[in-house]
Amino acid sequence: MSQAPYLEVAEQIRRRIETGELVAGDRLPGRAELAAQYDTTDAVARRAVQLLITEGLLEASQGAATTVRASAKPERFSRIAGNRSDLPYQADSATGHASEVIAERLGIAVGDPVMRTDYLFMEDRRPAYMAISWEPMALTGTSPIVLPEAGPHRGLGVPARMALIGIIVREAGEVVRARPATPDEGQRLRVNAGSTVLAIETTHKTADGVPVETSDTIVPASRWELSYKLPVEL
Template identity: 45%
Template sequence: MPSEADYGVSRIVVRDAVKVLASEGLVIKRQGAGTFVRALKPQQRRIVGDFYGSRPTSSPFARASKAAGQAPEWEYQSRATTAPKAIATRLNIAAGDPVMRTNHRFFADDTPVMLSTSYEPLAITEGTPVEQPEAGPVTGVIPRMDAIGVNITHVTEEVTARAPRPYETENLRVPAGVAVLAIERTYYADDLPVETADIIVAADRYTLAYKVPIPPAEGA
């Protein structure tokens, strides 16, 4: 940590300044080692629009990570449960209807970069080879639905920024002062929602870069 001699100010002023920088996620304190400036360059770029430039045949996360030269991994847990009211509204089903809930934690080069909690109506997948999102013959929402004849036509996303919750701080190793991006994503087959997910990424590790195609002008 800088001393009063370095900048001609008192140690109290230096400590207060470092506390402000730490609260904004700009520096990190390591016990017994000192205070260090954090690297702020995002480790991941997520391209929305080109994210599905071609119809995927596997996990989009794995494809995007490999394209960035990183090794993708993830851990997950799936279980059949019932839809809470907010999720039922997003899936256009009744509260209490059966759904498959899957919790994921995604890693790139051994660094946790994303959390996801997804819900699929069991009315669509129950009894099919893709009922278990990670245990069937294919992975990834779109190729799984393709495998059972459900044609996903579009995806919607809503993105907000907020302070991380305790379990997010722990599982993503988010430093103090760093916000997270909360993404609410829903897949549709025409007007039918077939999967919805809450996705959390640390704002200092991910950027959202949008490339959205524009329809041609009439007569063009």
């Protein structure tokens, strides 16, 4: 049984990359020209290119040409409980209400007030990764740490900030999933929607297991690999 047309086109482009006919930095033709080159439709050509972007063979920034991606090794993304990124970032905080998913992660009721902070981390003037954090307003709403990235205690990180109001964080648990980037994530990270990202769900808890913060960190899989340091108890 023959392959779907977009898989056949993707295989022909993949073979050109593997044989060196196309090298890192080479620009692919536009969708219409590519479709004519492979005697197919624009839709088939677009789907083939999207597949190769997801595989990490091609890359495309918003509004820019699609090019063959350099085969550089992904950068190391270290995950250590309580550590802070040394990359410059933008942050924007606003009050909101807990969705069903966030309410379950924080152990609060749906609709309870939360402080949401959106982060965009930059490297070489290019978006590196993004994160969204939620904290229950019931814990921090009247305290000097209510705004994570403003005021006298901005930028300390969750454990250090919470300690200032007498809340001791003893656990940071994570769940990592690979999934396609959403259109919003693609726009913010300058990657194609549908390209693979690593979604890291982190929740900070007290020794009694009470959640005090939860976050989603979205990392382009083509640029980063995760590295964990875990404590060992004897």
